Amino acid sequence: MMADEERIIICGEEGIVAARQLARTIAREHGFSLVDQSRIATAVSELARNVVRYATNGQGDATIRTLGQDRGTGIEVVVHDDGPGIPDISLALKDGFTSGSGLGMGLPGTRRLMDDFVIESSADAGTTVTIRKWRR
Amino acid sequence: MARVPVVRFGRILVATVQEDLYDRDALQLQADLAGALERTGAHGVLIDLSTVEMVDSFLGRLIGEIAAVSRLMGAHTVVAGIQPAVALTLVELGLSLPGVQTALNADKGHVLLRQLVNEDWFGRNGTHDG
């Protein structure tokens, strides 16, 4: 299984842009379509913004890996912060908690954009969101 | 910081977004447009997104807000040039940009704005060549 990995610190607004641009660049270099590049960049932007908004000191990091296995080429982004965690994950994942209202963390939308979406969050371990997109 | 310039073309304000915007640049654009509308009394706002490759929920909502603010200040807002990849992503995010008029490109955006402003003045049957 081939894997390239890049890690970027998310700190402040600049981190949101840096993380999504890096994710997009890697997606483009690995042959993802324009639409998928947009989906990936947008998903990373949503997750990185959550870090800046809700994590302690607005700090966290993103690790971007390319995956190559039976499913073909894939990209994985793991966004992590050591913040206070999400008190009610099921509420945060509830559809309709994003659209239009400006509330919420954009998680349902992010999940719709990706093929795989895993979230772990607690007061002790912070929040880790893993997303994957596979090239068709 | 990449400030989006707001240019005046007659009674229309044009903002051409050319780069990946930081959140604060987007907020600055909102303030700049509102300020320009107050100063000039312009009737239309054209936001050109032809070279924008990513619009996330923050920017998407902000665009909606710009349209709402512009409307309160007597101006129509047209967003032009949303790329297919961006449109598909917005739809999947669950954002439809309600209250925002759209056009395929800047040229059509100008035509649409003229139409909308004409309708304000002359009603739906006002002459236009479409």
Add this chain to the structure above:
Amino acid sequence: MTQPATKAQTPASVDAQTALVAQQRQTITELETPVIQVWPGVLALPLVGTIDTMRAQEMNEALLERIVATGSEIVLLDITGVPVVDTAVARHLLETVTAGRLLGAEVMIVGLSAKTAMTIVHLGLDLGGITTRVSMAKGLELAFHRLGLEVVPRREHDARAITADGSGI
């Protein structure tokens, strides 16, 4: 670890096979989502069969590309061939309408049968503001109107102006 192939395949033949499958997939997509330009500025997209998420995505992608390529501002999405319109299908249709709108095109849904219309109302689905018509013809009529055009019968004396070889005007 992949299983060894049951018959020996050279790397070249695997590549050729993958390319062929990709090519066929592309053809299927194009056949499934034929976007037709019926008039300058008017696209028609007849749907046949069920619409799932993947098909909807491919259809939207193809449609948006054609909107950009032709600069069309009206799309007639014909659902005559869609057997069932339930909540999921309605959501996909709404997404297509939204996607087109973001590119400045009005997507009208045509081919709504009485049965479909009643189903939609009974399900309480809100097609909020989408323009709909019972047939492609009705949709075309509206499209022409939007474009400031009208289809009228030719005047009587024109019908008599047939040339000597009978070929007409």
